[in-house]
Amino acid sequence: MSELKTIDARNTFCPGPLMELITYMKQANVGDTLELLSTDEGSAGDVPDWVNKVGHDLISSEKIDGVWHVKVRKAK
Amino acid sequence: MRILIVGGGTGGTIVANNLARRLAGEIRSRKVRITMLSASDQHMYQPGLLYVAFGQMMPDELYRKQKSLLEACIDFHVDPVDEFHLDQQTVKTISGKSYGYDVLVIATGSRIVPKEIPGLAEGAETFYSEAGAVKMFKALRGFEGGKIAIVVGVPHKCPIAPVELVFSLHDYFKSRGIRDKVQIKYHYPIGRIHTIENVAKWAKPAFDNMGIEYETLFNVKEVDVKNSVVMSEEGTEAAYDMLIAIPPHRGMETIEKNSLGQGGWIPTNRYQLTMDGYDDVYVLGDTTNLPVSKTGSAAHFQAEVVSENIASKIKIGAPVREYDGKVYCFIETGHDSATYAMFDYVNPPDLKEPNKPMHWFKTSYNKMYWASVRGLL
Structure with missing residues (x-):
């Protein structure tokens, strides 16, 4: 069964939001959705870049009260 | 009051020694007892492995007897925990003994898992173990020229290590007078050459000056050892004459086996450093799932918070500090x-x-560490 997991990477500089997302994507099953929370402005760009390059699905990306919520589905 | 510390690495050792001093009176009057369970009677200074890989330290310089680092009042056993029964406040060890506790500190650390990437263990040099670092030094010593590819697994301990490796390789081959015969290509998992933006901004011109090539958004997927090619999740590949890998890590097997946290990383409150759902269980160092660098430095600063709070809860019934995410990393920029x-x-x-x-x-x-881990610095 597919799951939704939230990764709280707010207020972190190292290893940083995208590295956190990659870590948990490796552990997730195909079909799982991960929601990344990030206060790093770069996440709005670098997360979709990586998701598109590696071939996962970007479901949504929105900024709510200063926090980026980026949802990604593991596709392979 | 029984304080049980599981893990004798940097974090566990500093917590134990710090508590032994803060609670010296309570320990003397037998109101408090500190026990440590560890997987080894040796304590390794892991940052020294990079120096071993370049022939600048010998492996035996990296070790001390764990018992010699601990305050005499700490009850120390080499008997790793096999089962955690958090609801019963007990753990069971490999030898079959049970230990009850009132406060539990889990600091079991992390382990390298190169076998998670096909071909990586066979095809790549690494300096994340003693045997690996010695083997890497010998391989470097015999390298007379060609293409070196560096790849970085995720997650990994010591996020600054990939950058230090590049600087060290540059200086090493320069000192041998063959830098012009060695092509160094660095591959990094995210879209810039280091995860910390300011480090990436600083390192990029330095890499350019040293003639280092780099490719970003490269997550190593597989190594074709026979043809000396490394492939990425993103669909690119790189040929090499020598492959050096920062291996991916996981938390310890016992954490996963006991379902304490996915990947061996325990869900932890980022300020109090308590395990989610358990106020009597503290977690620190690599073992946490916190978005904080997996380094001895983070473990050190977390250990100070954990020990201060355990002691204050015993003395006044309340914690007094929060972890602010502090990390201090040296960055070796060559030799x-x-x-x-x-x-x-x-x-x-x-x-x-x-x-x-x-x-x-x-x-x-590198020498002062032994005073630091005793809780003296």
Whole structure:
């Protein structure tokens, strides 16, 4: 069964939001959705870049009260 | 009051010694007892492995007897925990003994898992173990020229290590007079050459000056050992004559086996460092799932918070401090200069120009570590 997991990477500089997302994507099953929370402005760009390059699905990306919520589905 | 510390690495050892001093009176009057369970009777200074890989330290310089690092009042056993029964406040060890506790500290650390990437264990050099570092040194010593590819697994301990490796390789081959015969290509998992933006901004011109090639958004997927090619999840590949890998890590097997946290990383409160759902269980160092660097430095600063709070809860019934995310990392920028990155949850690192005194400080710290882990620094 597919799951939704939230990764709280707010207020972190190292290893940083995208590295956190990659870590948990490796552990997730195909079909799982991960929601990344990030206060790093770069996440709005670098997360979709990586998701598109590696071939996962970007479901949504929105900024709510200063926090980026980026949802990604593991596709392979 | 029984305080049980599981894990004898940097974090566990500092917590134990710090508590032994803070609670000296309570220990003397037998109101408090501190027990440590560890997987080894040896304590390794892991940052020294990079120096071993370049022939600058010998492996035996990296070890001390764990017992010799602990305050005499700490009850120490080499008997790793096999089962955690948190609801019963007991653990069971490999030898079959049970230990009850009132406060549990889990600091079991992390392990390298190169076999998670096909071909990596067979095809790549690494310096994340003693045997690996010695093997890598011998391979470097026999390398007369060609293409070196560096790949970085995720997650990994010591996020600054990939950058230090590049600087060290450059200086090593320069000192041998064959730098012009060695092509170094660095591959990094995210879209810039280091995860910390300020480190990436600082390192990029330095890489350019040294003639280092780099490819970003490269997550190593597989190594074709026979044809000496490494492939990425992103669909690219790189040929090499020598492959050096920062291996991916996981938490310890016992954490996963006991379902304490996916990947071996325990869900932890980022300020109190307590395990989610358990106020009597503290977690620190690599073992946490916190979005904080997996380094001895983070473990050190977390250990101070954990021990201060355990002691204050015993003395006044309340914790007194929160972990602010502090990490301090030396950055060796070759064999004769260094800088550092210091940051916390709120403040990003502000990198200074590398200099020789900082390198001397780092080489001094390689010895001072033993005072630090005793809780004296």
